[in-house]
Amino acid sequence: LYNAQKQGGTPQQEKGAVKAVQDLYDVVQQGGILIFFYLQKIYPDEWKNFLARIGHDENALHFELFDNPTDILELHFWASNRGQTLARTAAADTQTYVVWVKKPVQDKFFSKSHQDLESWYQTFLPETVADSNEATKPRMVHTYRNVATGFAAKLTAEEVRAMENKEGFVSARPERILPLHTTHSPNFLGLQQGLGAWKGANYGAGVIIGVLDTGIGPDHPSFSDEGVPPPPAKWKGKCDFNGPVCNNKLVGARNFQSGQSTGGPPVDDEGHGTHTSSTAAGNFVKGANAFGVANGTAAGMAPYAHVAMYKVCGEAGCSDADILAAMDTAVEDGVDILSLSLGGASFPFYDDAIAVGAFTAIQKGIFVSCAAGNSGPDYESLSNEAPWILTVGASTIDRSIRATALLGNHGEFDGVSLNQPKDFNSTLLPLVYPGVNGDQSLSLCAPGSLGNVEGKIVLCEGGRGRVAKGEEVKRAGGAAMILANLEAGGYTVLADAHVLPATHVSYAAGLMIKAYINSTATPQATISFKGTVIGDPLAPQVAFFSSRGPSIASPGILKPDIIGPGVSILAAWPVSVDNATLPNPKATFNMVSGTSMSCPHLSGIAALLKSSHPDWSPAAIKSAIMTTAEVNNLGGQPIVDETLKPADIFATGAGHVNPSNAIDPGLIYDINPADYIPYMCGLNYTNEQIQVVTQQTVNCSEVGTIPEAQLNYPSFSIIIGSSDESKSQDYTRKVKNVGPASSTYKLDLNVPHKMGMSVNPEVLTFTKVNQEITFSVEFIAQDGAGKDGVLFDRGYLRWISDKHSVTSPISVIFDT
Known part of the structure; x- marks a missing residue:
């Protein structure tokens, strides 16, 4: 087609x-x-x-x-x-279209009621078709008032073509269905009750986090309002649950799925939204665990912040028409943070509903945190790339739920499993690998593929459907499963709620286990379940699934921005996964992995910063998070990826979040929303395309253009091409002093491969708080740059005072 x-x-x-x-x-x-x-x-x-x-x-x-x-x-x-x-x-069926229109010169419709606005949008719709059945169907699905100028409506392709002749029409396209991206992590991040960042930020009290997801389990103890003050007076949100369900913690709950803003309560039938909401702002819950492991006090990143749930996703996914409607309402409701653990492929920002909605949000001071996506380890696999969004990748924490595979030759291979059966006999059992003869469907333990494996431990290869593989082994009579990664998975292992005794081991371990099976006529194995183990010196480690840059939509902006905990994260779940008898039957938890989990970590941390610095802009909060990030693991070595090799900059972005440092960054790189207009002009967007994003009249010939790397971003992404012009590039940055009034910062440079750099001035001297200083940076490609097989490299520009270290990561792509 x-x-x-x-x-x-x-x-x-x-x-x-x-x-x-x-x-x-x-x-x-x-x-x-x-x-x-x-x-x-x-x-x-x-x-x-x-x-x-x-x-x-x-x-x-x-x-x-x-x-x-x-x-x-x-x-x-x-x-x-x-x-x-x-x-x-093609068959003249109607479907939901997102329609962008120009904002009227006089905002009479935008200053009146929602009904007036809808009436004006109705004028863009063609006359109803002759088919009486079609004519009786409601056409308008959503009208956008705050974050976009336009609407979503049920239309045919022919009707859209007729609409194109209407004055003020900009563009229309079918809605897109976007996928979701899915106790100890506060301690791992240095957050402790009564101390430091949590205490200083009052646990996020007074900050409202709007979560767009699958709904919420409102009666979970993570959403108790014990100790949580009432929401601020600005809050205008509603609660669609029946009865007195919402409280000072869960201050709002709306359902936007299927185009129905009043389509019933936003009940979470998937678990995803309950998990992400509690990760961002769950209250303290003692004795949290699943299968009796990972036991401790569960808490979100901002335990006293308020949660507003906007249900936009279900079993069939997340409509971007619904997402835009939810963002529109959330802005009007008065949220401070928007958290979206979902996203699609890379699109130009004017054709990306999340980017469009987020732009108006940041104009109103609302911070937007989004998942980077689960399409790693491939390069250029990111979602949510706009520079006004915080794009979050996923990493491990230093806790594992250990399950060790023990072989008959005394080989031991540590893996993980959330299910830790206490009654599993550790006696050696026959070990089989169904794919030994090269049958890939058998090696994957695909449904219906296995014959009788009664009483045996089965080695299965990984990929999607990890729990389903165990279900197949159990169906075929297997006693246990060893799940070995495919090569792409490397050393990233995930603790799942398996249906039988199991362990998930690395690709390298799988190769050695297969070699053992091939070396003897009677291979044997067992699994030793060791429970919770804390103290992995390689943590944080980039997860294999975490999407990588560089950005397709804007390669001159380094993405992802940051990584945070996203592997085997324990958080609230609406139902029990282990059927255990609990003192509080509603205190059910589950362990899930994905950038869906790392995103709400950063959303909650942003709430802590907002609580500590209510006057900071979204760009200032992002700068504080990025410039204080960690680039080394707990062992003091560079952060590694799923191969155990140093992770490159397109996997880590600025590095791993450090909340305590982010609250006191010393300097910040701020961006006025108006600065994004010449940036988008520099992307060669048309005036109308930029107007879709900004909702204001734009003339690029008047505002001018800037290169992507000229945006006052807290990182640098430099592209060296084959032209002489690209060999030397000059940019400026402006930093604001948010530390001690009298501060002096000295330059520390780590120059990327085959590059030269100069910075002027090399010393920044501040005499007052909020003072701003501009500095210039020149990048010069050396002879032979890009011709020695090196495709990209990293470096940093760091400003150091006696109390602060402010780091801007640098990526250089040699596109010669």
């Missing part, structure tokens, strides 16, 4: 492609395995890349069951961007 439309194909080719993609859409909706056939045949090159990224063998994938809704959504989303939404409209 893409080739037929973009490359001048014949009408017959286009008709055939529409039919093929129409069939594909129907198959995706039914969850059928024929999706693999269609994708393989229609887009063979991209299909192979997709297979490599998710770690599947082409032959085995047909039998692999996706037990996580996010996985099938990822396929659905991938397919939708190849034209399936166009195919749906």
